[in-house]
Amino acid sequence: MARQVETWTDANGQAVPVNRITPYEKARTRAVCRVVKAAGKARAILEAFMQEAIREMDSLARLKDSLGEKGNFSARSFDGLFQVSIRQQYNIRLDERVCKARELMLDYANRELAKTGDSACLLKQMVEAAFKTDRFGFLPRSEVNKLLGYVVKDAAWNEGAAILRQALTTERGKRYLRVETRNSVQGEFMPIRLDAADCWPSEA
Numbered sequence: 001m002a003r004q005v006e007t008w009t010d011a012n013g014q015a016v017p018v019n020r021i022t023p024y025e026k027a028r029t030r031a032v033c034r035v036v037k038a039a040g041k042a043r044a045i046l047e048a049f050m051q052e053a054i055r056e057m058d059s060l061a062r063l064k065d066s067l068g069e070k071g072n073f074s075a076r077s078f079d080g081l082f083q084v085s086i087r088q089q090y091n092i093r094l095d096e097r098v099c100k101a102r103e104l105m106l107d108y109a110n111r112e113l114a115k116t117g118d119s120a121c122l123l124k125q126m127v128e129a130a131f132k133t134d135r136f137g138f139l140p141r142s143e144v145n146k147l148l149g150y151v152v153k154d155a156a157w158n159e160g161a162a163i164l165r166q167a168l169t170t171e172r173g174k175r176y177l178r179v180e181t182r183n184s185v186q187g188e189f190m191p192i193r194l195d196a197a198d199c200w201p202s203e204a
Contacts, residue, residue: 005017005018005019006018008021008029042196046194049194050177053084053177053179054086054175054177057073057075057084057086057177058086060073060075061073061086072085072086072087072088073085073086074086079185080185081181081182081183081184081185082179082180082181083178083179083180083181083189084177084178084179084180085177085178085180086175086176086177086178087175087176087178088172088173088175088176089172089173089174089175089176090141090170090171090172090173091136091138091141091170091171091172091173092138092139092140092141092144092168092169092170092171093137093138093139093168093169093170093171095167095169096167097163097164097166097167098131098139098163098164098167098168100160100163101131101160101161101163101164101167102127102131102160103160104156104157104159104160104163105127105147105156105157105160105161105164106124106127106128107156107160108152108154108156108157108160109123109124109127110124126143126146126147127147129143130143130144130146130147138171138173139168144164144168147161147164148161148164148165177194178191179191179192179194180192
């Protein structure tokens with residue numbers, strides 16, 4: 001009876017005899033598989049933590065008479081050294097009227113730029129930044145609110161601002177958990193960052 005040859009499957013789906021695989025290829029595969037397996041375990045632990053943390057905060061929020069603005073919620077430990085917050089993100093969705101608003105507000109910025117030169121350049125950049133969508137098609141909320149907060153005595157600008165206010169559709173986005181600690185009540189809160197990139201080991 002012929003002895004069965006042990007094989008590994010390569011990226012092309014081909015069975016390759018183990019004796020034809022170099023020591024480095026074997027070591028590489030084992031190292032990558034160990035890291036992927038460990039990452040899967042770490043992800044499962046983080047998901048379980050997030051589920052429990054949100055459950056705890058939602059349960060606490062129900063004990064409070066009123067929540068913060070738009071569902072935001074924050075709580076501190078009795079000694080004031082620990083703080084946990086839930087932040088609700090809202091996204092601004094575009095509709096077809098936004099293009100007209102952008103045109104009118106840029107018209108004002110360009111006219112000011114022609115009159116005053118570089119001093120109006122910042123305004124034009126702010127208008128362009130406010131109407132620049134992210135990869136999901138949303139407008140930057142803070143930039144849009146900043147524009148709408150300006151008091152400008154110009155018919156085109158104000159027409160554009162009015163159109164923009166009517167055109168904006170706010171959608172509930174992601175919720176974020178923020179966990180912070182400090183050494184004393186006079187100190188600044190520092191976040192516990194649940195970010196793999198922030199856990200990179202120091203060279204020391």
